Amino acid sequence: MNRLRVGIVGSTGAVGLEMLRLLEETNFPVSELSLFASERSVGLTQLFRGQPVSIRPLSDTCFRGLDLLFNATSGELARKYLPIALEEGTRVIDNSSAFRMNPEVPLVVPEVNAHRIDSSSTLIANPNCSTIQMCVAVAPFERAFGVKRIIVSTYQAASGAGKEAMEELVEQTKAFVNGGALEARKFPYPLLFNLIPHIDRFEENGYTREEMKMVNETRKIFEKPEWRISATAVRVPVIRAHSESITLELERDFDPETIRAVLNDTPGIVVQDDPETNLYPMPAQAALRKEVFIGRIRKDLAFEKGVSFWVVADQLLKGAAWNAIQIAQTLVERVWNIRF
Ligand SMILES: NC(=O)c1ccc[n+]([C@@H]2O[C@H](COP(=O)([O-])OP(=O)(O)OC[C@H]3O[C@@H](n4cnc5c(N)ncnc54)[C@H](OP(=O)(O)O)[C@@H]3O)[C@@H](O)[C@H]2O)c1
Structure with missing residues (x-):
């Protein structure tokens, strides 16, 4: 065959x-x-x-x-x-x-x-769309330095909730331009000019189901049930491509030059990280692309052995x-x- x-x-x-x-x-x-x-x-x-x-x-x-x-x-x-x-x-x-x-x-x-x-x-x-792009980005850090803890906040596009949700944001934009009322059907509140810290239903522990998917699925994918992960998932008025702010506590000290070289050599990852030229990933540029974009890579100030970075990917494609x-x-x- x-x-x-x-x-x-x-x-x-x-x-x-x-x-x-x-x-x-x-x-x-x-x-x-x-x-x-x-x-x-x-x-x-x-x-x-x-x-x-x-x-x-x-x-x-x-x-x-x-x-x-x-x-x-x-x-x-x-x-x-x-x-x-x-x-x-x-x-x-x-x-x-x-x-x-x-x-x-x-x-x-x-x-x-x-x-x-x-x-x-x-x-x-x-896996869940936010989980996929986080896992692609975390994997090279796990291989190079070992990961102990993940703290992530997401900035998730309207299309993550399906085609009707995407249309709802477009309709709200048209209604605003025409002086009409902003109607919400798929989201609990109008998304235009807003942020909604609520994706999927709330669980008993105060996290949403979307946030717990990121916790549980990531542990399963890496086979690391011991990983401590905390997620906050937020819907943002972007049509397409999710963004994430990720902080990792690492097992071994983080060396920016090593990790840049490792990330540059990792299939599926594109490093966009040059503060001097304002180069960093953004959803408008990641939309319709298959890669995971990583930038704003810096030593974290809260953890002794930690790194913070920014990750963007088209959640309809890579996600x-x-x-x-x-x-x-x-x-x-x-x-x-x-x-x-
Ligand atoms: N959107 C994302 O970014 C994303 C990312 C990762 C995973 N997912 C998952 O992927 C799945 C699809 O999500 P989506 O965003 O593509 O949703 P969507 O845009 O709302 O599309 C839903 C699809 O299901 C079809 N459908 C609805 N009821 C049906 C029925 N009774 N029998 C057969 N087909 C039916 C719809 O057909 P009609 O056009 O005829 O209504 C449409 O083709 C969901 O499980 C979602 O959680 C979504």
Whole structure:
């Protein structure tokens, strides 16, 4: 076999649209593509390699014959439908949070733990978007100096909450220009000219579920249950690309020159760090890029052995669709022996 029957669930959403585009851009070995979305989209078509593909609804039999399925819908739909695909013998890469903390399911950021992908992998979970970019950035520090503690604050774009959330910010902008009222539907408050320190629901410990995903998923990916991690996740009025302020307490003393050289040599990372020329990562420049951008690297003043830095990445790409495609590239090579 040198080409696969591939499906995308949620192909019309913010992540699904990027998955579709990347399958084409990477020349993914697709022999036949199946697209699934809600009843609202059934009857519409999407273009793949110049050909229209009909969008189909989910059903108990819709995955029959598929080799590989990407899920880009909610955790609730993932829990209902992905077991059906697995029963059919379809391998699955899931963007939702449904199975991420299941000990049987590999949770993969290829730059950190691609070794978790092998021919026995039937279901692989793609981590949370903020977690992915943090893990890519933290990995070289862990390798060079050892990490003891992570303190992170996120600045998360509207599109992190899906296409309707992204549209809501655009509508609020138009309403402001036209002198109208700012309406909030997806977010608890209007996001325009605002910051909302609340992503996903609050947990009993005072952290939000988004913040606890960053804690628990990072520990699982690095296999470091002992890591002390504290996160504050904030929604900001940016359309696309998440930013993070990260402070690490390290095991060994931090040497800025060594780490710059290490980061410059790390695949998937771009260092943008020159205060003299005002060079630092920003979401407007990271949008539509697949890399993780790191800058403002400095010795931390609060920890004796600590470093602080600023990380930006397009969360629809590296935080979701691109990470899923990277996983798929490795899976396809290890299971079907197809390289592309
Ligand atoms: N957005 C991000 O930055 C990001 C990053 C990492 C992970 N994720 C995760 O990726 C998943 C998708 O997120 P998203 O932001 O792309 O959401 P989204 O923009 O809201 O898209 C949701 C997709 O699910 C489809 N859908 C909704 N109800 C359905 C149903 N009953 N049956 C079949 N399809 C249905 C929608 O189809 P219609 O167009 O027909 O409504 C749409 O294609 C979520 O689990 C999310 O947590 C998102």
